[in-house]
Amino acid sequence: MTAPASNPAPAPAAPAPAAEPEKIHVAKEFAQKVPLIACRFDPAGRFVFATAEDDTIQRWSLETGKNAVLAGHESWVFALAGHPDGKTLVSGGGDGQLVWWPADAERPEPLRRVRAHKGWIRSLAFSPDGATIASCGNDRIIRLWSAADGAPLLELPGHDRPVYRLLFTPDGRTLISADLRGRIIAWDYRPGKEAKRLDAAKLYHYDGGQGVDYGGIRDLALSPDGKLLACGGLVDASNPLGAVSNPAVVILDWQSNKELRLLRPKEDIKGVIWGLRFHPAGFLIGASGGTGGGILWFWKPEQVNEFFKFPLPNTARDLDLHPDGLRIATAHHDGKVRISLMRPKPA
């Protein structure tokens, strides 16, 4: 791992205030001209990164708003993952490349490139100890890499459709993968063995009239107590090619593997869940985009409908939760990253 150009921000001295979803408001906007795709806070909490339809990654300082451009891919970048130490960012692109970046360098240049997959890389995840990075994508294979030097460690074939999302459990023992068909595989990844399968096929739809597969698990989130796996996506896809569907979240019991419930909006609002996070306080945050506009949804996993929703000014394409548990980043088609704060708006 390359040494950072500057040190991570110091940890806050005082306990963080509690999040108040009902008080959420857009606190900051970072703008450029090209539609955005994905966004991530760095684990140290200093920056927000967003990928754009011009193949670049944009970095903004949350404090100063200063922008830097990370250019090194030959296609759109769909996946970002920050090393837990905050020093390194890894990106995965439609060009099938993994690129290592110094996360906080003044002018970040690629540190390493790995031709990792045939076709798009769709998701990346660092193991909690930071030693391993997992990647997946259209070639249906999950690959594990040494975070230190990019050496290939393991291949995990098992999905028969593009793999959309990866997530490590906090204990670092299990890697969870999810695909277009709503199939989930839990991997005991150190021996490279499939541990179990779960099913969120409700989020998948084959449209016989249009002849297309649609939906899939667009994001995964594990509850803070490790008991629930949330899978974000869509249901009611009556016209996939015309974007007619409703955002939805399938809640699975991680122990029994059974579906507990399907979370969905109270009203008939069209869209897709593109990003999903469990808040440390136990509620779920989802970002949807589509013909119903951009919306942040707040669900309690035991209740079918949201307890609060927050309309955003533009369709949302991804979401991340800041380490402080108060700020939510959303990437938008209008080229902006919006930082929404779950605290009262200053008077």
Place this chain on the structure above:
Amino acid sequence: MRCTYACGTADHAISRRGFLGGISAGLGLASGFSGLISPAVSAELARKERQVLLVWLHGGASQLETWDPKPKTATGGPFRSIETSVPGVRISELLPLTARQMHRMALVRGVNTKEDDHGKGYTLMHTGRRELPGQDYPHLGSVLARFLGSEQNPLPGYIHIQPGGGGVSGGEAAFLGPKYGSLVLGNGQPPSNTTRSGALSDAGATGREALRHHLNDRFTTRRRTAATDAYTTTYEQALQLMQRRDVFDVTKEPARDQERYGSHDLGRHCLLARRLLESGVTFVKVSHSNYDTHNENFDFHLEQVGEFDQAFSALLDDLAARGRLEHTLVIVMSEFGRTPNINYLYGRDHWSAAWSIALAGAGIRPGTVHGKTNANGTAVVDGQVHSGHLFHTYLRAVGLDPSDPFDVNGRAIQIADPAASAIKELLA
């Protein structure tokens, strides 16, 4: 428009192959499309049967994700371009297998049809003309079934394989008469009711057929019309189809071929197309659905174009390997292309101002790229053509003269738009 055969001559009863072979005898205008075959090619046609394969990418495939990629531009999207077997010609990375066939193909990258409506675009691309009130023109498949087909072949001249329902579509033939319409094989299944009831004996079936012939012959001596001809043809074809029903059974093809073409619908349908072409069907159309990707264009093209690439490249390769490509015109087209602009749903919308089609085989100069769009694909900058030019080109490629008139109730009508002409650069 109804063809009533007002002249009452027997000319209309001549076989289509016989019609082609008799061109040099100089049949007059009243006998139909008499001058369509140029003398220079008539001998060739007598030797080799010209056939056509049309692969219809239903809904409007994106030119940017197929034949005219614009990577690293604001409109290019996430897919890159790749080299093909023709140096300097690059196509989308979604077509790696087709890229290896490019030396057998030609691309038309300057298509501007000015029609963004699905239905009107469909008609435009199949007839080479805009829809006009009260005036229907025959679709390409009907034209070629009429003028290239063989009466001796028990199979219809125009067969359309599509997802969904089957049946017949006589309206596509317009004034040529409904017997040149398409037989539609829904989901690639054989035509319905083509197995004889077990309750009917051989003798019973023969007796019924003899009676039908007797009554039919008596009726047609005085009241023959295009419609009665179609009834007669349909009956005869139905009987012959019953005897050759296995033609529609792709499971009779080797397992290796089924695997090569793909386990999806398009794979099975393209393998069926090969089987039909080898059985002498003049015009085979395979529809692949659906490319109308207003939402998530890239994911849907990833899936659809992937299926197309596998099945189409296998079929083209087989046609070439079996010596059929040189007399089979291959066309890949849609009703229009898709917008260079990428919308907020990651979609592309309808776009007819600058898009592409692909050709191969009979009469086509391989390796040709005709027309050019600007850097971001928003406009044609060279070699602009419309559907009329393409329709003329198809006819020329199979040896027909699009400028000759066809007699419809005493009116001479040119089937191909008189205002257009063939694209010479594409013709071999």
